[in-house]
Each structure stands twice: as C-alpha cells, then as structure tokens.
Amino acid sequence: MSTTDPRPRFVTGAPRHLTPAPRWIADELLGGRPARTGDAPAVTVREARADDARDPGVAGYRALRRAVFCVEQGLFPDRPTADLDDHDADPRVVVLLAHDADGTLLGGVRLGPARAAHPDIGWWTGSRLVVAPAARRRTGVRVGAALVRAACARAEAAGALRFDADVQAAGAVLFERLGWSRVRDRVVAGAPHVTMRWPVTRVQDLVVATKAPLGALLGGVGPAGFVGDDGAPVPGSDLVACCDAIVPAMVERDPEWAGWAGVLVNVNDLAAMGAAPVGLLDAVGARDASFAHRVLSGVRDAAAAYGVPLLGGHTQLDVPAALSLTALGRTDRPVPAGGGRAGHRVRLTADLGGGWRPGYTGRQWDSTTSRTRAELAATVGAIGPDAPHRPAAAKDVSMAGLAGTLGMLAEASGVGAVLDVAAVPRPDGATAGDWFTCFPGFGLLTADDPGSPAPDAGPAVSAECGELVAGAGVRLRWPDGEQTEAVTAGVTGMGRAGSPVPHPEETR
Secondary structure (H helix, E strand, C coil), X not given: CCCCCCCEEEXXXXXXXXXXXXXXXXXXXXXXXXXXXXXXCCEEEEEEECCCCCCHHHHHHHHHHHHHHHHHCCCCCCCCCCCCCHHHHCXXXXXXXXXXXXXXXXXEEEEEECCCCCCCCCEEEEEEEEECHHHCCCCCCCHHHHHHHHHHHHHHHCCCCEEEEEEEHHHHHHHHHCCCEEEEEEEECCEEEEEEEECCCHHHHHHHHXXXXXXXXXXXXXXXXXXXXXXXXXXXXXEEEEEEEECHHHHHHCHHHHHHHHHHHHHHHHHHCCCEEEEEEEEEEECCHHHHHHHHHHHHHHHHHHCCCEEEEEEEECCCCEEEEEEEEECCCCCCHHHCCCCCEEEEEECCCCEECCCCCCCEEECCCCCCHHHHHHHHCCCCCCCCCCCCEEEECCCCHHHHHHHHHHHHHCCEEEEEHHHCCCXXXXXXXXXXXXXXXXXXXXXXXXXXXXXXXXXXXXXEEEEEECCCCEEEECCCCCEEEEECCCCCCCCCCCCCCXXXXXXX
C-alpha cells in the first residue's frame, strides 16, 4: 500500500506474549473503503502494550489523553497520572494508536479484559478513546470511527464474547451509527456517559452456518423423544445407532486425523446417549488406494484406542475424498437430549488436556490422541449403562460449539438456557470465544435436577455452569449479573423432541 493511499492500515506490533492478532486488511477491518480525496495522507493503526510507558506511541497517547481529558474537558485533575487506572498497568491490555504517514499521533483507544485483576473470561471493554483536536475532522477518514472499528475487530480476535464501552453522552450517536447498542446511562468522572455494547455474533453465526437448515431439510426425523438427537434407539432392541460424516475438505487436507475424528465423533454421540459402543462401520471415498490407506489408518488407530471393533464398511476409489462412519451401541435406557425442563441445572464435563490440533487452532481441540484406552473408556462411559447416575438430558458438544449445542439441547427440551461464562471449565490455552465455538474433543453437556452428582469421566473435569429456563435460545450470564444473547431462538428449527416411550420399569 503506497503512502498516498488514504485508507487506514492496521499493523500488529504486539510482543509475542500478548493475545495474537492477525494482520487485517484495511478494507475488511473498516467495513469499506472511504471515498478518495486526492492526496489525503494514509492512516496507520498500530498496536502496543498499554503498560509500556517506554513506547513512544504509548507515551504520546498518554500525553494526548491528559491534554484532552484533563485540560480540555476537565474530567480529571491536570497531572500526569490523573486519568491512569488499573487497566494501564495490566499487561493484557492493548492500545491501538492511529498515526498519519508522517508519524504524527492522531488518536488512540485502550481495550482489554474488563476486570484487571481477574482471569480473561471473554468480557472486554474499550476505554480512553481520544482523538487529537487537529484530527477530529480529518479529510478522507474519520479517525475516531476507524479506531472504534479496529477495537471491535481486535476484541473479537482475542476471543471476546462481550465488548462494552462507557462513552461520553455526546459520542453515543457515533457508536450507534457504527452498530453499537445502548445499555444504560451512567455517570463517569462526574460527566454523563452511556454504556454501549458491541453485538458479538460469533455463536449465532456458527449456529446459522452449521445447524439452522436442519429443520427445513429433515423435519421431525427420529423416534418420539429423540428427534434431532445424537443417535437413535433401534426399535425393538437395546441398540442405539449413530452416524456422522467428516467434512470432505478436512479428509483431503488431513486424512489420518479425519479418520481418527470420524471415530471420535461417533463414539461421543454414543456416550451422550448413555450407550456402550459395540462396533463401527465406515464408508470411505478416495482418489487412490494410497490415500484410502491414510484415511483408514486413522480410523483403525482410533478404533483401537477406544477399544471399539471395526466391523466393516465400504471403500470406493477414483472418487473425491469422503468419510462417514456408523456406530452401534447398547443401552436399555438411552439418555435423550430432550429430557430437560426449566429448573434443571446445566453441567459441562470436558477433557481439558491436550491442545489445538495443528492447523486447526481455534476450531478443533485435540484432547484424545494422547489419552490411554482406560482414560478414553472412562470418558465414553461417563453416563453409560454402568454409570451410577444418569442425567435427565445430555448432548455431546459438536459442530455448533458449546453454546450452540446447549441451544440444541434446550430446543429439544422445549426451553431456553442460561450459561454462566465464568463457571465453564476451559483450558488455559483457549480463549473464551474459541472454546465456546470450537469442537472440544470430548465435551458432554447434561441437564438434571439441582444437586445431582457429577458424571465420573476419568480425566475430564465437570462443573455446573448454568440452567434451563422458560423461553428459548441461550443467554450468557456474566459476573456482574448482565446477560448477553448468544443464540436468539431455536437452533435447528426441529422443535421439541416430544415424549419418549417409557421404559417398562418406569411404568410400574
């Protein structure tokens, strides 16, 4: 990009230990290209650590804050540290600094975790947005709007699921034009402010992309009480059947991992139904025998790791890459996803071991390939036929992510759900945004009466982290009591699962 291009540029200059940020293209970041105005100078947005006072940009930003907030507006006493607070000393907090082509500081904004002394749970705030007086009506680009847009993108890249800002009342209109919503009026530093919230739609977008079309496509497929469930009880038997396919692009890109994952997702489906796995069937498509061997190697390795026999299947060559598996399990009392009711507590049982699968950071957490057969068997049997207690409802976390899968369980149960963000078990290596929308390896959501015992899932951890409520959709509840919308209504459109046929013992 030439120095005469008027479009703002975003340059990441953060140290390695900060939350990584991609190098965004200006047009994508700012939502469109500003109108060209001749030789208007370029604007570069650079990132720095908020606590690095030795950085000339940070020092200039602090001086600009003092000039505007202390001298011009009188919000704070006129001394060097008057408007500094705990966020300026938090090493996780960043500042975005806008400069022109000559290096002149035009403005900046600060953003990071909302609570400086607490873990980052995906609740971020933006603050101390300031624009130099000479840059407030700059031709070609609005510096303040550019910084706000950059802050929204940066917060979401860091895994934020909630992004708030206390804005001076006069600036609330700008934020509304940029897509923010008003939350409430308040007073900050003796001046009227408005708490604004950026709508983070990451969970809803994933739901729409992965599960929303199912209702129109499938209708109410499934036996009574198990519509849209992870598996289906086979009528007249104690068998449960599950079937899952792997995305063809993943099979093509990483055939061994695709084979492993094909077994993993099917065994997880059986685990969520409370069924003990008894066998697998596979269907493989490949361009040649060598590629088919790689896929089948992954399938065989996973089947051996889980101790589930591979019973047979079908293999076809000279076709595009494809993989699907069918799993069979046994239980005389399958656990439905639609067995929940308002008042039930929601629990997540998840294996936090392992890490991101190489090449799938933020999307696929691999907690299984490093586990022993005994450890894997313990996770699969958490609510199986031999478990001392079985919950009222269960569903394994899959493509829709944690919040989206909870929405599916709630939808099948005819209720809504609230998820306590701070109570959700989460590995240290995953941001809240990634963990709530990724495939977690082994993650089991259950709903049951308050005080019910936790599943015994070997290496997995378990915690109550929400409840089922009247209504629909999923809301995230934060430590300050605020709730934000994650899933607006039903996930699949398949509706309530209905009432399952009672087990003979339950009719006595």
